[in-house]
Amino acid sequence: MSGYQAAVTADVARYLVARGIGREEAATARLGVVADPHPGHDRFRGFLAIPYLDRDGKPLSIRFRCLQDHDHRAYFHGKYMSLADEPPRAYNIRAVHEAGDELHIAEGELDAIILNKVGLPAIAIPGVHMWFGRHRRMLAGFSRTYVWADPDDAGADFTNKVRRSLRSAKGVRLRVGDVTDTYMAGGAEALHALIPSLV
């Protein structure tokens, strides 16, 4: 996976910068590009490689995001792809260990990178079908958790599922798109302003 990290091209660096992710965040998250695929990764050639790191920064797993602006179904893949037979994992579990008594939950990995960048320790659970009881147990110790789901039906389902499962969870109401859109439009203040007050 370090090979993928070394393969970040200027084009991909620009793609990330357009989503608020600079060189430093990309390096911390060990983002990369599948330029020279590992065995079994041929179908992800050219994709963004998003490693799922453990608390010490070692890769546990990896997901791939297609960087082409096309109809992914026409190419027989999704925008995001996982390896087969992977257990469902939370992204950036380091945040669980480093956060105080509040944790933020994003729906997408790149959104979680943005939240961490603006000082909000965040994991990502990539979609409603990836939330499992093990995540509830992992997050049970936090006095407050905030769910940053996309402002669409799938996002509402995600927020509802987490809130039913986790008593500390509060939904954040995004208005101008997802976390990344909000950050690009209004910066860190725009995200901080959306956090519901405790009263």
Ligand SMILES: [Zn+2]
């Ligand atoms: Zn695609």
